Amino acid sequence: MNLRSFKKVIRNTIMVDIEYRFNYYMLILSTILTLIMEWAVFEHVFEGRQNVGGLPASHAFAFVLFGMIIRTVQVLWGKASQMIDEVREGTFRRYLLQPISHPLYFIAQAIGAKTNTFLAAIVICLVYKFAFDSPATFLSIDGLGPTFISFTLSCLLLWMIYLCMVYASFYLEESQFLLLTLNISIGVFSGTVLPLSWLPDWLKIFLSYTPLPLLGDWPLRTALGLMPSAEFFHSLQLATLWTAILAGLMAILYRRGLKRYEAFGG
């Protein structure tokens, strides 16, 4: 798949997104409403206390905001679910007739689908940074580069996990349950809803052997300035390793899956 077609898939996906304005307005409205509700919950949790579980009140809301933005930009449950249905119904064949790399095609669609959300997220972050009482370390100039790197890699890792689940449907026919399990896991164990530091030690050790902390905790604490450099670079190495593992798994599932792909019927 060449760069021109990669960019055009992104462009066409953005066009599909802005074709349905009501969807887009609802996304922004629901993001703002969720933000308000989470702020109300944390206000109550922090009432009369300077910090909870090592997290000061001033960081708590930045945590909530950026955690929600990461989740909103990363999560592609709808697209992955649609693609699993395409495998089951046989319409997946349209990707097989063209000289493209399906993983790259999906990632281009993911970037396109999330571009408008990402732009809205940048606006919200900037408004929060300069108009409200945000911590000085939130999206600081020094931290912008590492935040961008960790955020980009976390999105890529999650999209690759989604693709593995799509290709699992070549074998399982129906793999929506995998998506559901993943969504629940991300919510609880990636660190975007609750800080991972609040979890018991045994669970933290278990999660360190999975890519889940890299999906949320890594970019989140980097954006808040709570991640030391040594830990950032260690996480970067882990993210690179997991990218290689997932790329290999994807390739195996895809190539072998295509041999089994029946697309039975007309």
Added chain:
Amino acid sequence: MLSIEAKELGRHFKIRDRGESLGAAVQSFLSPKWKIKDAVSDVSFGIQQGEIVGLVGANGAGKTTLLKMIAGLLHPTHGSVSSLGFTPHQRDKAYLKQIGMVMGQKSQMWVDIPAWDTFMLLADIYDLDPAKARARVEKLAKQFRVFDQLGVQVRRLSLGERMKMEIIAAVLHEPKILILDEPTIGLDVLAKDVIRNFVLEYNKEEETSIILSSHDMEDISELCDKLIVINKGKLVYNGDLESFSKDKNLKQWIQSIISEE
């Protein structure tokens, strides 16, 4: 020279053997039983470059399964097929750039945006020169009389208009093999005429091998040089259309097979 050659080509599917009721569904869940269906069995034929070949058979005869193996969408379970010197199911990008396929109801268009945008994406995917691709789209759209619909969302087009856009998408990159799986299904007489005229002209200009699967015997009689008849996965007839038309007994027999459900 043969552009497509199949030798004892076959494909079977493993499907679940279950009854119709909720009880049968639960039983199948707890203790699944499987059966093997031979969709295509020991089919051998050859297609010369530039031929238009009709593929006919009753519903469920194995026509689409055979076409999918030629397109590389399915791996055969036995036998072999070679197309333009490639093994289709290896899905070499050089091979995929030389084939085009239209599959009736299954779309390769992006339905939420105008057809023009899908065509420009396909032009990039197939590495076409942008200016030449634009000119080709305009020429084909005028030929199909859908030029004014290029800027309309695909999902808002009529069935006939959508099918024409699908054909444009399939031939944009000037494939050497074009597979048309029931392209006139559900279309009115005028739309069918436009598509038939296009297929004849396109074959004449580009010398593309065309495989046309259709239940409409008018499609076959007006377009095809050669006929392949499949019944219950097996090859029943493989020869030229003229001989088929002259042999009344053969014609009756095959028509009875096709109409058998």
